[in-house]
Amino acid sequence: MFCPRCGNADQLPETYCRQCGLYLLDFSKPLKRVSPPEEHLKANTVLSVMTIITSFTLSFLLFLILGFRSFTHPLIYVTAGILLAIGGWHIQTLIRTIMLKKQWKRRIPLSETPTAFKSTPTAKLLDQANFADAIPLSVTEHTTRHLSETPQPKR
Numbered sequence: 001m002f003c004p005r006c007g008n009a010d011q012l013p014e015t016y017c018r019q020c021g022l023y024l025l026d027f028s029k030p031l032k033r034v035s036p037p038e039e040h041l042k043a044n045t046v047l048s049v050m051t052i053i054t055s056f057t058l059s060f061l062l063f064l065i066l067g068f069r070s071f072t073h074p075l076i077y078v079t080a081g082i083l084l085a086i087g088g089w090h091i092q093t094l095i096r097t098i099m100l101k102k103q104w105k106r107r108i109p110l111s112e113t114p115t116a117f118k119s120t121p122t123a124k125l126l127d128q129a130n131f132a133d134a135i136p137l138s139v140t141e142h143t144t145r146h147l148s149e150t151p152q153p154k155r
């Protein structure tokens with residue numbers, strides 16, 4: 001295969017380019033499965049809900065068990081306040097995730113998009129170079145010399 005960076009030919013896939021050192025991916029193999037955005041949205045929702053419940057419960061327990069006593073250290077209030085802030089922050093994360101989910105449902109499915117926009121691996125479009133048709137370097141060098149020696153028509 002060819003190096004996509006420097007174009008060096010005749011190299012094995014899944015090795016490093018002999019000329020520039022780029023790692024050459026094997027495009028004939030299917031790429032690693034990437035989890036779809038729906039899964040990320042679902043995971044985000046679950047994590048946000050869990051964080052909201054945990055932080056609000058812990059903050060409530062701190063106030064209830066340790067707060068408003070004669071021996072209450074100010075650090076208890078700071079901790080409870082931070083827990084409330086974390087809970088609040090995750091409420092807005094949850095709202096954003098829900099909004100994103102709605103947007104995602106409204107999108108045009110991939111099956112309806114024109115085929116031209118779908119990604120096609122380059123390896124399937126292009127064949128390997130056929131060196132049987134290659135012009136030897138000596139021929140091209142001669143042609144260049146002949147062209148430079150041939151008088152050009154005056155303009």
Ligand SMILES: [Zn+2]
Nearest residue numbers: 003006017020
């Ligand atoms: Zn290279």
